[in-house]
Structure formats: C-alpha cells, structure tokens
Amino acid sequence: AQSVTQLDSQVPVFEEAPVELRCNYSSSVSVYLFWYVQYPNQGLQLLLKYLSGSTLVKGINGFEAEFNKSQTSFHLRKPSVHISDTAEYFCAVMNSGYSTLTFGKGTMLLVSP
C-alpha cells in the first residue's frame, strides 16, 4: 500500500520569500503524484500533477514541483509567495493502474506581511 508523508504541519513564511513544502511517498509500484490546495472553506483545487516525462512540473499560481524517484520525493516550491497563498497544501499519490488518491496530512502555509 502507498503512503504519503508531509513532514511539516505548518510553514510560516514572509511575503515575497521562497518556500518549499516537503512531500515523501512510499509505493511498491509506479506512481502519479499530485499537489492540491485548499483555501479556507473551499474544496480541493489541483495545483499540479506528475504523470510521466519531465520531472519538473509547473502548476498554477507560480508553483512547481520536482519528482525525485531515488528520494521518493515530490517537493512543492514557489520562488516568491503572496499573502493570498495562505492555505493548506496536500500532497497525494496514485498508484499506476488505479484511480484512488492517498493523501498526506497536509501542510498549512502561513504567509505574513
């Protein structure tokens, strides 16, 4: 069975600073990887996904993530955050050949002025 670990439950950062949200996964088969964002009182919005090909994936709102198979990681990065990026970020994995997502516990990104 696959699992996802998001090491940081909360990441405080100042506006315009860079940020990295960490995600590690475990799976015995090939995987697809996703990052979702949840703004307060809203649903889960897909930020970006890795299915195959280039290991650097660009998503919406200036976010990107890099798939590292040897380290089983899929860290999310943004070079300069805005106040509006304050939200909870979820990493998720899907085993190749299946359609269900396994989520991490989430990382709350807190951006302050």
Added chain:
Amino acid sequence: EPEVTQTPSHQVTQMGQEVILRCVPISNHLYFYWYRQILGQKVEFLVSFYNNEISEKSEIFDDQFSVERPDGSNFTLKIRSTKLEDSAMYFCASSARDNDGYTFGSGTRLTVV
C-alpha cells in the same frame, strides 16, 4: 471553468438518521469519487464509481454507505444510519480519465449530533 457542485454545504443530522449527500460531477467526466476528511485528519478515500458500478471502495465504506447515480447527472452518497464518527467533510470528485487529477467539489460538512 467547469465545477463539481455539492449540496448541501452543511448538514446537521441526529445519530441514527439517514442522510443523502448530493453531487453534480462535471458533465463529460466518467469517473466519480467520494472522499471524507474528519476534522484534523487526512483526506480519506471512500469509494470510486465508473460505468454505473463501484470500482473500488475502502474499508471505511461499509454496509452503512451506498452510492448511486440515479439520473445520469447526480451522484449521491447515502449513509443509512449515521454515527457520531461519521461527522466529517465529505468531498465529491470527478475525472475524465482514471489516472488524471480529479476536480473536487467544495464539500458537505456533515455534523452528527
């Protein structure tokens, strides 16, 4: 942009009562899902639905739960006899392909009292 619509946004029910959570997936999507998030915990998979039948379900999805696509547009989750521990945010999602990122709805917060 197409949306997954969930109603109601918040439902309060007494323990032992039946509840039906409703979802309208994106019209050309073929795969449908229910997930839930108990407060402070991970988003958990409940069930996936394709071609008018359940394709996968988790251990959480016991005999108290059922899903239906009654009219080709709605996708419902029924809990026959609610328990206090069913209190959670329930998310509906849909996707065009089985290995694609989902589009999630905004969720229904179910409170069992």
